[in-house]
Amino acid sequence: MNKKQIWVYIENTNKGIADVSKELLSKGRELAGRLSSYNQKTELCAIWLGSNIKKNVQMLFDMRCDKIYLVDHPELKDFKVLSYTTNLVENIKKYNPYIVLFGATSIGRELAPRIASAVRCGLTADCTDLQIGDIEFKTNKKAYKDLLLQIRPAFGGNIIATIINPEMHPQMATVRPGVMKTLELLPTGTGKGEVIALEAKIRPEDFIVEIIQKIQEEKKVDLIGAQIIVSGGIGVGNKENFKLIKELAQTLGAEIGATRAAVDSGWIHKDHQVGQTGVTVRPRLYIACGISGSIQHLAGMQESKQIIAINKDPDAPIMKIAHYKINGDLNRIIPMMIKAYKEKE
Amino acid sequence: MYQIIVLVKQVPDTRNITTKTMKEDGTVNRTALPAIFNPEDLNALESALLIKEKYGAIVTVITMGPPSAAEILRESLYRGADKVILLTDRRFAGSDTLATSYILSTAIKRIEKFDIIFAGRQAIDGDTAQVGPQVAEKLNIPQITYMQEVLHLNKNEIKVKRLIDNGIEVLKSKLPVLITVNNTSNTPRFPSIKQMAKFKKAISNSELTKVSNTLKYLSPELYSEETLIQNRLLINEWNLEDINADPSLCGISGSPTKVFKINYVTLEAQETKEILPNEKGIQALMQELIKEHIV
Structure with a gap:
């Protein structure tokens, strides 16, 4: 045989x-x-x-x-x-x-x-x-x-x-x-x-199919390899507020993630999308900001080792799978996190 | 005139699963999900309609599914499809992507001439993206996947831009070709009110058999087969014999893959620490993360 x-x-x-x-x-x-x-x-x-x-x-x-x-x-x-x-x-x-x-x-x-x-x-x-x-x-x-x-x-x-x-x-x-x-x-x-x-x-x-042109760029977003991901959902509210997500990510040396809703709203490029139709990630820390936690999104991130959820809704599904839950307004909480981190550094 | 075929599928709407469509144990209640036109198949239909407007084409929409899938064919007519075909037969049930592509390609072979076949990149119930390439292989024609834009079309050649990982590619292919379309390619048009008024009376063979004889007698203009055909209101149904398919290659017997087990995803509660949303709480959290080398 x-x-x-x-x-x-x-x-x-x-x-x-x-x-x-x-x-x-x-x-x-x-x-x-x-x-x-x-x-x-x-x-x-x-x-x-x-x-x-x-x-x-x-x-x-x-x-x-x-x-x-x-x-x-x-x-x-x-x-x-x-x-x-x-x-x-x-x-x-x-x-x-x-x-x-x-x-x-x-x-x-x-x-x-x-x-x-x-x-x-x-x-x-x-x-x-x-x-x-x-x-x-x-x-x-x-x-x-x-x-x-x-x-x-x-x-x-x-x-x-x-x-x-x-x-x-x-x-x-x-x-x-x-x-x-x-x-x-x-x-x-x-x-x-x-x-x-x-x-x-x-x-x-x-x-019979000819390649006329091919442009491939270096990948700018590396969610798969990221150890820390700061991710924003529809609860972020608008494109202006999404800058806060970027600021926190920058402070922590993290990659920026997003839900499909945030991507569809045009706040951030599709390359950042985490979830069933985006990228599957398992970082050391996933900070979910204004993300309620649709199953599609959870499917892409629930194996993260530590999850922090910031949400106004204490009953949001994401709060159930988070290791740390913060029930409050991300516009107030994220600046506090940035401040606290910079002080300790 | 170009002959264009569009492959579409009726799917359960898996995108917005809410607590209403969840069972108590946290699993999804599939029967509670509405049946919809697979989103990317609407982009495929739109691509065909754009070509029809710009270059002139006859657009034929084909779906395989239960008799109730006639609904998305009516929706195709509302948007501007010229012909629709429903492949329906109990022996098609349980088909995996290989059997499905066999059935679709067998039906397409019955259609005399086609220049382009459009299909959505993938369907939201399975997300496999397999049926398009498999149909192309069975018809022995080239395929172009992830289409973003038709750049040019002339007699027997098409130039398209497509998305690949981290980039784009511009390809030129001879016709006939099968093309799968991304959701970012276009914005599908809404049904036209005028077409809707006309084609909401479109009826499939199966639906016709359910109409009572009394109604047929009272409204022959709505339910006589000849009148329906004359007014393009009969939704053609083709079964296994109509497309001359080999039953052993259809349905469960034609499907090499079997679903062995299904586990429902449930939200497993973690041991959660509640952090107070004030300076003190956040400071303590950040300290803990730094101490544990998490950040």
């Missing part, structure tokens, strides 16, 4: 391999360990497409890959969904991995469904957790061993669903950036594994 394989799609960015791919390799390592038994090892494999990438494979071995499937071709320099789909589908069919993981980035979220449709397998979007488990259906007595449990919020974050693909493999999922922890790299150059160079399939019909 062939060894089981977990494939992680390695996404390229201007600055090299995307962070989410590193997160997936770390999670993949854990899942591979869980799937391996004493006589049957499960391999963690990277599937990497691009141009002139061959020289960088050591980095992936230092991220604990057992194997790297490499499709290195000048025509694959830019991500184009059609050519990337063709090359991935071809090799997924050939090697039949047990699991294939993608980052739920703009690339992953358009590439993975196209592949799943062509391979005819299941795909779960935007997972926030992955586990391995045995499943037995009481209704038809069917039992499955070692399935990938794909865990994701659904229904606007109101439910957490566990999705499985019992029969049509590979089991494919996209995973939210920032939710899986990254393992530390092995000492540079010490990771070992096998590189399998695959022949690129380049067909003219896969290049």
